[in-house]
Amino acid sequence: NHAFPQSLTVDLGAPKALKRLVLxxxxAAAWATRTQTLTVSGSTDGGTYGTLKPSAGYTFDPSSGNTATVSLPGTPVRHLRLTFTGNTGWPAAQLSELEAYTS
Structure with a gap:
């Protein structure tokens, strides 16, 4: 809380050429619309990460399901890292589910 950046790292188990993420x-209607700023990075070895999507703001709106989609270039990675640097609705990163797609 009140400590950016914050990150979430996921091991996909094997390299995947990711094309999009759904965050x-x-x-719940109690959650107001918010924009979170984040960068998406990837790695094949879990040690060296490269940027897959530079820092950008993603809006989560309860009236449209509170989801945000991130388009990716399809670079094969085994490890995926989301680094949050801002949130207009709470002084910390917020994410309840992450879906990763190869198409």
């Missing part, structure tokens, strides 16, 4: 927050 989700709870759809």
């Amino acid at each position: 989700k927050l709870p759809p």
Whole structure:
């Protein structure tokens, strides 16, 4: 809380050529619309990460399911890292579900 940056790292188990991510927050009406700023990085070995998507703001709106989609270039990675640097709705990163797609 009140400490950016914050990150989430996922091991996909094997390299995947990711084309998009769907980020989700709870759809409860109690959550106001918010924009979170994040960078997406990837790695094949879990040690050296490269940027897959530079820092950008993603809006989560309860009226549309509180989801945000991130388009990616399809670079094969085994390890995926989201680094959050801002959130207009809470002084910390928020994410309840992450979906990764190769198409």
